[in-house]
Amino acid sequence: MSDRLLAIVGAGEMGRSALAILLEDDPTLRLRVFDRSPQALREAADADPARVECRAVEDADALLDLAGCELVLNFAGPFYAGEAPAAARSALEHGCGYVDICDDAEGTQALLDLDPAVRDAGLSFVSGAGLSPGLTNLMAKRVLQEAPECDGIRVAWATRERDPGGLAPLRHMLHMAVSPSPQWRDGRMAFTPGFVPETAQRYRFPEPVGEIECYDTAHPEPLLLSRSFGQLRNVSCQGATLPHWANAAFSAVARLGFGDPTLTVAIDGAELDPQDFLWRLLWARHDRRPGRDVVDLGAIQVIGCAGDRPVVRMSLVDRASMSRSTGVGAVTVARSMLEQDLAPGVHGPEALEAERAFAVLDRLRAATGAFAEGAVVERLPDPPVDPALDSASIPPGSFMNAR
DSSP states (O other), X not given: OOSOEEEEEOOSHHHHHHHHHHHHHOTTOEEEEEESOHHHHHHHHXXXXXXXXXXXXXXXXXXXXXXXXXXXXXXXXXXXXXXXXXXXXXXXXXXXXXXXOOOSXXXXXXXXXXXXXXXXXXXXEEOOOBTTTBHHHHHHHHHHHHOTTOOEEEEEEEEEOSSOOOHHHHHHHHHHHHSOEEEEETTEEEEEOSSOGGGOEEEEOSTTTOEEEEEEOOOSHHHHHHHHOTTOSEEEEEEEEXXXXXXXXXXXXXXXXXXXXXXXXXXXXXXXXXXXXXXXXXXXXXXXXXXXXXXXXXXXXXXXXXXXXXXXXXXXXESSOHHHHHHHHHHHHHHHHHHSOOOSEEEOGGGSOHHHHHHHXXXXXXXXXXXXXXXXXXXXXXXXXXXXXXXXOOOTTSSSEEO
């Protein structure tokens, strides 16, 4: 691959993470970066001034100049707005490929609605290319290859961040707590409340995560995997933030009104955005707390089930901020799209050839230090004493770091 031009929309932490990974992975790549923040663009340009071209965006809904670009990577949310983003419409207009890190079912459906137009244009779009969805979709494909008798997939994710992060991640968490969670059950889509104890299930991740409870969340894996694999009767996606008490906290404050992005409060004649207030409160609390050694984590797990019986479990754990693991996932999908002949249309990451995509992931793991232990794969006993927790060894060499 030589002198290819890619575009990155959104130069926040995750966008800049992917930018750095792409620059390191291929010294011949050139990047065109779009963002509304002058500071974010300056930081993106500093990564490699000779290869990074930055362009300011004033109107988030305006079409972008993607002339000459082969692929655009979209990191600019919020994706739950339920409309095809400007980056996707621009890709269609300019005839280039598209990939995003959308982790909201509404945004995924909006992109799937573009499928006829994308097919007619002979283009390939992929939605959901981060950690979950993203690497979870590729893991699900590998699990189904390893255990073709499975007719169900359970996805679980967990994250722990040492600081509150930006307002966008907070808004996403609050949205998930008040939005119906799509879950594929018995061949039909069902919708459940997010982050409530009634949906809790226990999972055992590799250390340092260990045993945790996860809750139904509005991630799009059930929508994408049920569409791609007709044999699946059940697909669920559950998640958790760590420490454990944070899940109840997010659920409670979201339902109190902080999860409504249209709600404002007038105080002494000034309009206050509750989400902005909550974000500032979290930062103030973070800045005042005594120093503690908090380890950032991003963890995902996919379990293949035959009926109600768990058969195979595959896990990945990254001991770093989610911006790194999401960046690695996005670049894994983007580079795989460039290296594979993906059919025209709108897809989830599971449309890629899994073995080749995992080869890209291994290359990026080695370069970045992400997911240091690789994929941990376990054959679950029949019958399991506890479906979520008990496991047995499978023969080595099945795929990746099986144990």
